Amino acid sequence: MGNSVIVRRLGLLAVLALCVLLLSLVPFMPSYYVRVVDSILIYIILAVGLNLVVGYAGLLDLGFIAFYAVGAYAYALLASGQFDIHLPFIVVLFIGAAAGAIAGVLLGFPVLKLRGDYLAIVTLSFGEIIRIAINNADDITNGPQGIAGLDRANLFGLPLTSPVHFYWLLLVLTVLVCAGVYYMERSILGKAWRALREDQDVVRGLGINTTTLKLLAFALSAAIGGAGGVIFGSFQRFVSPESFTFQESLLVVLIIIIGGVGNIVGVIAGAVVLVVLPEVLHFAAQYRLLIYGVVLVTVIVLRPGGLVSPRFNLGFIIRKVRTLWLSPSKT
Amino acid sequence: MFDYFLQQLIFALAIGAIYGLIALGYTMVYGVMRLINFAHGEFFMLGPYVYTFIFSGLIGLGGLAPVLDSVIAIVASFVIVGLLGVAIERFAYRPLRAYGRLAPMLSALGMSIVLQSAVRVTVGPQPVHFPAIVPSAPIESLGGMVTTVQVGILAAAVLLMVGLTLFVNGTRLGIWIRAASESWTTSSLLGIRVNRAVSLVFFIGPGLGAMAGIMYASYYGIMQPTMGSVIGLKAFTAAILGGIGSIPGAMLGGFLLGAIEVFGTAFLPILSFGYIGTEYRDVFAFAVLILVLLFKPAGLLGETVSEETTVAKKDY
Known part of the structure; x- marks a missing residue:
């Protein structure tokens, strides 16, 4: 064992320690920063979920935010004074995920015949239909005014009141979702999705049911979207149709593209960049959106494959760490 | 009742013509590049702003003949956009x-x-009054509920559509565009400069969008920086409805969407006994789109080939 291995191991330890340190420092930051980090985490969850459909299965979904809305309204209806139903947070979390998955299958079923841009426009229409329906179903959703005064979330007796509480919850969920999706990516299912992305005919020729594959991708990603919506609802304690516009769907797609399609590390990077950028640009006042747009186009033109190279993914990092630790001579 | 119907019909045709003109830009760009040009709605929005800028500039310089000023401003906004x-x-x-x-x-x-x-920063986010190009007056012979503006929009839009059809089908440049839409490789092998065809499409499409914007603004007498978002989205659905990539399809899709919207809004509350109100207008349009795509996955006038060849095998 040479000197260089020890140095590299120490370097690795330092990087890991820095990550842990940064993550554990978040709760001590001012509330505003914790909120920004919370919203980064929510967008990571959403983008990782959408990535299942866009990045792995290669189906462009422009109405993803509808599932997020379904989750958020599930919490708003089942844990508020609206109908005087007060279910516990964890129960609604599962209901929201299930409702999202059902909505995903409902959408997925009719559109399986479509590919490419036709699929994109139908998912877009679906997203708009859900939003307009929420906006107009005054008796149930209060229409454009939204539902306020949602219950404070409560996790097994632990009240979730401050952004810091949500930070821990979101951190755990983000890790769980990323780990789950990473596991799926490496499973036979993930391989089938990637084959579907490359060539449908070949997949079908291999005797794989493409319909089930697509439905599964839709349902899983919608379930993640629904769960994300429940957390959003409990965090804001207010929901209104305004939070679920077409622009929001596009933002989640943007996060995936800017970061790197089909790559969890890329998605995390994309979420950080696209959530932090508007916050940083606050100084620019009315020029904020203009600068945001210019930066966006510049980044895409300069790095069309995304900020993070496809080679630098979760699998690569894990492999690197493992080989460096167990058999350093191979590195 | 007949007057009401006629009024609704003219309104549907006018708004449908506007959708159709924007949809043409989407469909032509898609035809040559397989790209959903999400910026297209903004060209629609830029049209009336550029027009107003040029027009008031001309007036400020003393102005030529009253009609000539408008014509110059219209042509200039087509070219600039x-x-x-x-x-x-x-x-x-x-x-x-x-x-x-x-x-x-x-x-x-x-x-x-x-x-x-950029527009919001330069002229401010608030809606601005748009000066009428054609003076608005009711046409008595058509029951008095149809205005000159509606007829003017319809006439201008149809003129542009006929012009475009003749251009694409009858001229050398039109052949470039059609060839590039078929296949880049083959047409470049045959000596067509594909990049020029693409540039041409990106000149005509936004230009037509700008014209539609001027029509829309003169119909409602108002313009604002966000006007392109929703209309752009609707025109895109019109393009898909007709079969994206197909030029006649875009026109058909536009008129159809206009009719669906106007008659849906007018008759939906009556048909559903007042249960479904006009606020569901947009849901109605999108629902029709989904229904059409379920039975004709390539749109109404799109090529009816198998699912895999409709679009490139490897989509995204």
Whole structure:
């Protein structure tokens, strides 16, 4: 064992320690920063979920935010004074995920015949239909005014009141979702999705049911979207149709593209960049959106494959760490 | 009742013609580049702003003949917005050709944000009055509920559509565009400069969008920086409805969407006994779109080939 291995191991330890340190420092930051980090985490969850459909299965979904809305309204209806139903947070979390998955299958079923841009426009229409329906179903959703005064979330007796509480919850969920999706990516299912992305005919020729594959991708990603919506609802304690516009769907797609399609590390990077950028640009006042747009186009033109190279993914990092630790001579 | 119907019909045709003109831009760009140009709605919005800028500039310089000022301003806004389209394609889309289809689409989205906020920063976010090009007066012979503006819009839009059809089908440049839509490789082997065809499409499409914008603004007498977003989305659905990539399909889709919206709004509350109100107008349009695509997955006039060949095998 040479000197260089020890140095590299120490370097690795330092990087890991820095990550842990940064993550554990978040709760001590001012509330505003914790909120920004919370919203980064929510967008990571959403983008990782959408990535299942866009990045792995290669189906462009422009109405993803509808599932997020379904989750958020599930919490708003089942844990508020609206109908005087007060279910516990964890129960609604599962209901929201299930409702999202059902909505995903409902959408997925009719559109399986479509590919490419036709699929994109139908998912877009679906997203708009859900939003307009929420906006107009005054008796149930209060229409454009939204539902306020949602219950404070409560996790097994632990009240979730401050952004810091949500930070821990979101951190755990983000890790769980990323780990789950990473596991799926490496499973036979993930391989089938990637084959579907490359060539449908070949997949079908291999005797794989493409319909089930697509439905599964839709349902899983919608379930993640629904769960994300429940957390959003409990965090804001207010929901209104305004939070679920077409622009929001596009933002989640943007996060995936800017970061790197089909790559969890890329998605995390994309979420950080696209959530932090508007916050940083606050100084620019009315020029904020203009600068945001210019930066966006510049980044895409300069790095069309995304900020993070496809080679630098979760699998690569894990492999690197493992080989460096167990058999350093191979590195 | 007949007057009401006629009024609704003319309204549907006028708004449908506007959708159709915008849809043409989407469909032509899609035809040659397989790109959903999300920035297209902003060209629609830029039309009336450029028109007002040129028109008031001409008036400020003393003005020529009253009609001539408008005509010059209209032509100038077609050319200026068209050139802007060419420039945007050159700098924001062309470098991304080798990188699949998601990257250019997202670049278009970024351009849309840039254009919209650039206008908002220069002239302010509030709606501005748009000066009428044709004086609005009711036409008595048509029951007195149809105005000159509606008829003018309809006539101008149909004129542009006929002109475009003749251009694409009958001229050498039109052949370039059609060839590039079929296959880039083959047409470049046959000596067609594909890049010029693309530039041409990015001149005509945004130009037509700008014309539609001027019509829309003169119909409602108002313009604002966000007007392109919703209309652009609807025109895109019109293009899909007709079969994206097909020029007659875009026109048909536009008129159809106009009819669905106007008659849906007028008769939906009556048909559903007042249960479903006019606020569901947009749901109605989208629902019709989904229904049509379920039975004709390539749109109404799109090529009816098998699912895999309709679009490239490897989509995104």
